[in-house]
Amino acid sequence: MTNDSTHAATAEVTAIDTQARVPLTLLLAAGLIWLVISGVLGVITSIQLHTPGFLADCSFLTAGRAQAMRETSFLYGWIANTGLAVVLWVLGRLGGSPLRALNWTVAGTIFWNLGLAVGLVGIGLGDMTSFASFQLPRYVGVLMLFAYAAIALPGVLAWSGRRSHGLFASHWYGVAALFLFPWLFSAAQLVLLWSPMRGTLQAVAGGWYTQSLWSLWLAPLALTGAYYIVPKVAGRLMPSYDFAPLGFWTLIFIGGWTGGRHLVGGPVPAWIPTMAVVACTMMLFHYILVGLNLRIASQAGGTAIKFIRFGLVAYVLTGTLDALTSFRVIAVETQFTFMATALEQLGVYAGISMMLFGALYYMLPRLTGRPWASAALTTGHRVLVSFGVVLLVATLAVAGWTQGSDLLDSKLALGEIFNRLRVPLMVGTAAQIALVAANLLLVVNFFRSACVCCATSTPSETPFRQPSALEAHAS
Amino acid sequence: MKNGFIFLLGLFTAIALSWAGIVLGTHAQLGALTPYYDDTEGKSFPERTTGIAASGQLVYADLGCAACHTQQVRRPDYGSDQARGWGERQSVARDYIHQSLPQLGASRLGPDLANLAGRKPSAPDAEDLLKLLYAGSLTHPPYKFLFEQKSIVGESSARALRLTGNLAPAPGHEVVPSDRALALVGYLLSLNTAYDYPESLPATPPAAGHAPDTKQEAKK
Amino acid sequence: MSTPLNSDPRIDQAAVTDESLQSAHDVLLGKQPDEKARYKLLPLNLLFLFSGLIFLAGTYLNRYAGHFDPHIYNENSIPVKGGAVAAVVVDPVVAGKKLFNNAACNTCHMVNGVGQPGAIPPLVGSDWVTGSEERIIRIVLHGLQGPITVNGANYNSAMPPFGRVAGSGFNWSDDKIASVVTYVRQEWGNQAPPVTTAKVTEIRTKDGDRKPWTVDELQKLP
Numbered sequence: 001m002t003n004d005s006t007h008a009a010t011a012e013v014t015a016i017d018t019q020a021r022v023p024l025t026l027l028l029a030a031g032l033i034w035l036v037i038s039g040v041l042g043v044i045t046s047i048q049l050h051t052p053g054f055l056a057d058c059s060f061l062t063a064g065r066a067q068a069m070r071e072t073s074f075l076y077g078w079i080a081n082t083g084l085a086v087v088l089w090v091l092g093r094l095g096g097s098p099l100r101a102l103n104w105t106v107a108g109t110i111f112w113n114l115g116l117a118v119g120l121v122g123i124g125l126g127d128m129t130s131f132a133s134f135q136l137p138r139y140v141g142v143l144m145l146f147a148y149a150a151i152a153l154p155g156v157l158a159w160s161g162r163r164s165h166g167l168f169a170s171h172w173y174g175v176a177a178l179f180l181f182p183w184l185f186s187a188a189q190l191v192l193l194w195s196p197m198r199g200t201l202q203a204v205a206g207g208w209y210t211q212s213l214w215s216l217w218l219a220p221l222a223l224t225g226a227y228y229i230v231p232k233v234a235g236r237l238m239p240s241y242d243f244a245p246l247g248f249w250t251l252i253f254i255g256g257w258t259g260g261r262h263l264v265g266g267p268v269p270a271w272i273p274t275m276a277v278v279a280c281t282m283m284l285f286h287y288i289l290v291g292l293n294l295r296i297a298s299q300a301g302g303t304a305i306k307f308i309r310f311g312l313v314a315y316v317l318t319g320t321l322d323a324l325t326s327f328r329v330i331a332v333e334t335q336f337t338f339m340a341t342a343l344e345q346l347g348v349y350a351g352i353s354m355m356l357f358g359a360l361y362y363m364l365p366r367l368t369g370r371p372w373a374s375a376a377l378t379t380g381h382r383v384l385v386s387f388g389v390v391l392l393v394a395t396l397a398v399a400g401w402t403q404g405s406d407l408l409d410s411k412l413a414l415g416e417i418f419n420r421l422r423v424p425l426m427v428g429t430a431a432q433i434a435l436v437a438a439n440l441l442l443v444v445n446f447f448r449s450a451c452v453c454c455a456t457s458t459p460s461e462t463p464f465r466q467p468s469a470l471e472a473h474a475s
Numbered sequence: 476m477k478n479g480f481i482f483l484l485g486l487f488t489a490i491a492l493s494w495a496g497i498v499l500g501t502h503a504q505l506g507a508l509t510p511y512y513d514d515t516e517g518k519s520f521p522e523r524t525t526g527i528a529a530s531g532q533l534v535y536a537d538l539g540c541a542a543c544h545t546q547q548v549r550r551p552d553y554g555s556d557q558a559r560g561w562g563e564r565q566s567v568a569r570d571y572i573h574q575s576l577p578q579l580g581a582s583r584l585g586p587d588l589a590n591l592a593g594r595k596p597s598a599p600d601a602e603d604l605l606k607l608l609y610a611g612s613l614t615h616p617p618y619k620f621l622f623e624q625k626s627i628v629g630e631s632s633a634r635a636l637r638l639t640g641n642l643a644p645a646p647g648h649e650v651v652p653s654d655r656a657l658a659l660v661g662y663l664l665s666l667n668t669a670y671d672y673p674e675s676l677p678a679t680p681p682a683a684g685h686a687p688d689t690k691q692e693a694k695k
Numbered sequence: 696m697s698t699p700l701n702s703d704p705r706i707d708q709a710a711v712t713d714e715s716l717q718s719a720h721d722v723l724l725g726k727q728p729d730e731k732a733r734y735k736l737l738p739l740n741l742l743f744l745f746s747g748l749i750f751l752a753g754t755y756l757n758r759y760a761g762h763f764d765p766h767i768y769n770e771n772s773i774p775v776k777g778g779a780v781a782a783v784v785v786d787p788v789v790a791g792k793k794l795f796n797n798a799a800c801n802t803c804h805m806v807n808g809v810g811q812p813g814a815i816p817p818l819v820g821s822d823w824v825t826g827s828e829e830r831i832i833r834i835v836l837h838g839l840q841g842p843i844t845v846n847g848a849n850y851n852s853a854m855p856p857f858g859r860v861a862g863s864g865f866n867w868s869d870d871k872i873a874s875v876v877t878y879v880r881q882e883w884g885n886q887a888p889p890v891t892t893a894k895v896t897e898i899r900t901k902d903g904d905r906k907p908w909t910v911d912e913l914q915k916l917p
Contacts, residue, residue, distance in 0.1 A: 012709055049584070052616035059620040064539015093713050126537035130576055160479060164714070166721035167482065176486055183490050191498060199508070199571035201501055203579045208497045216490065231720075233701065235710025241723040243741075252486060256493025262581055265549035267566040270761040270770040272501065277759075278752040285745060302701025302708070328759075328770070332554055336545055336583035362707045371705035378704045407583060410558035414586055418614045465708045469715035504765035550769055563793065565768055669797075674766040676790055 012464040027085035034077025039436035041070035050425040068135040083221030095158035108150030131206035169227040177220035208259035215255025225359030234300035247289030280326040287319030307358030314350035339400025373448035384438035392431035399424035531662025545580035562590035593667030621656035791878025816845035825887040838907035861904035869895040
């Protein structure tokens, strides 16, 4: 603890929060809008899975394109905007002084989302690239890179100008996310879109991008918030924190090597999937250590922690299942099936998104200086979204498993397999609808809380308790 | 900020290493893969794709057909691809060297298409494919927007689909596939993996050779 | 202590300050100068778990990486030194079956090798197939014409040359000839030893270019 008693450490909400209110709320709002859009697209694509004729005459929403738009708006709309807001805010708090150059963030947010919107319309009109999680058309790439740099600038400044000297876990993850995405994105742009590699090398590079996106960007975005909020609310030191660096560097160094994850048995030399299996196994270090560090989440309460706890369990589960299903014996059942989709949703929805929801719930009251507008909407959102995501992942997993074993039986015609998938896929649609409904609750709650005119309590009476100092020897 | 600089350097090394290993590594190995010249047949394989097939591949890509179809056949003892008649051998990197946008795909709600035109005993023909695209089926979405329904002026178009039953257009009208539909079908009909490369032939693991004496030894 | 703090779902209370959060964790990493460096070994169970994982991963990599050979697609095959293509041990029966059925022998002898009554002799159970390897190699290399008796039935027709010899429309390499002959000798219940490429080359060089064989000529040779 510092002996400077006038320092802001005494108050929970400071200029760091108030000055960042508008830019960060803007990012959060953009994220939520995309969340709803991708949710609606999710309902459409999930209907198209069991009723192929649905909206088929509309070329803008034909199955392949709607699917690409759903994924893109989810990753680059919802997760990117929200995740960046969380990272900027956490880096600001840890840096100990108000974020600088936030105007850049505002400008960046506008252009990022503009670029994304143009890109989505482009996908609808047939300009998509054919790489998973990288479908944005070529022409928005450069714009989005610049916009990203502008958004991230205050975060980098806060990090380099921080007061304390050590680096905290959230620093590692936050800075890694901010710093690595541009490299990743531009490297992929280069070899996939500007001067495309030959033949199946594209699939290898595409796999590298998808897997790196997960481990170098999506996961760090969410973990930045989790590593900050969990000990902060629980008021404890993180157990096994001395191994947290090992966990971090495993993620960063090994992540990209899982690139051949989905190419088992495919037209690439055998060593590429083998390398991915090995990397997925080694990644277990990371997941185990994250689980160990953040297990104190089970000893705390509150909306944010409940979300983050859910997200962490799903995150660790994703890592474990990813490692298991990467092995060839199991992959032969799960490859090319809905099991892959289930794991993806387990990761990005039940894992990353739930952690981001938690961070959002924690952060917004500090930005606005007031609690969330409605307790009922908060709880309602949490219950409904948890239900929806569990249902979604479970039905996809069931569908994937039956599909996998059916595909192995060469006497079973594809039409027959399809018929057996119908029921789980219909339940999947119900889950998607539940998710949209849940997220609409969040949107209403968010706009009521964020917008000044809807304020119910006067900001003068601060609702925040005084935090105390963390005892270094407690464990 | 020495500390911070080293940290950034670490991050950069991490991404550079995996990039070099996975992307540049395979590029070094396979980037210069050449077609295979068969001196018996006097030509190289895979054969160059025709213009219509190349433009059809773009249509396939922009409609996102890869959301439900793969184009990669796995080896016989790994999955049922060959037992389902999707191909007679494992797909290898050489198969794709002339393709500008290889569509390996990752989901098999529909069949694999790597060897669509070479399927035995019977591969679909252009008319089958156009009808499927126009009408769809219980399991396949229709792509009516790739076709044009118009009234017959003078003689009916040679391209018009021969549709019967409730699919038939109103009298005096015909359904004509667009250029995009024809390109797509041209592309689909170019998909075949009939030619065997040395590396695509099934390998017998040395331990489990088919010579009778090794088998007996293994039993002991 | 944290549960009563967070009873209101609308707001999450923080228990500790940012400053103390960071400095307390810094101490754990041994970064704070006033603290003696606390190097702790991995706890034993973690150590075991992690070394187990590393061992598993290492073994898998060693076993299934196909020696990082760009032409190895089956992780079970192990490359032979020198030459990537030779690395793959090709099963001649599989290769031969493809050749047989690829608009070649199957058009006359049929897929199941039974031939066509009165026109094309069967390959199933034929002594010409399972008997002398030299004779069948010669037939497939240079073709056959004139009367022949197979399984008690008489035929009199012509079979085209398949080898890389003058007048052959197929020009198959010795390798292909060896595979297809091995295939017909081991399929449909036929049981005869395989034929090597070297043997085919030997016979082809010995015979040179010639017209299709007749049964009489063949019977004079082994």
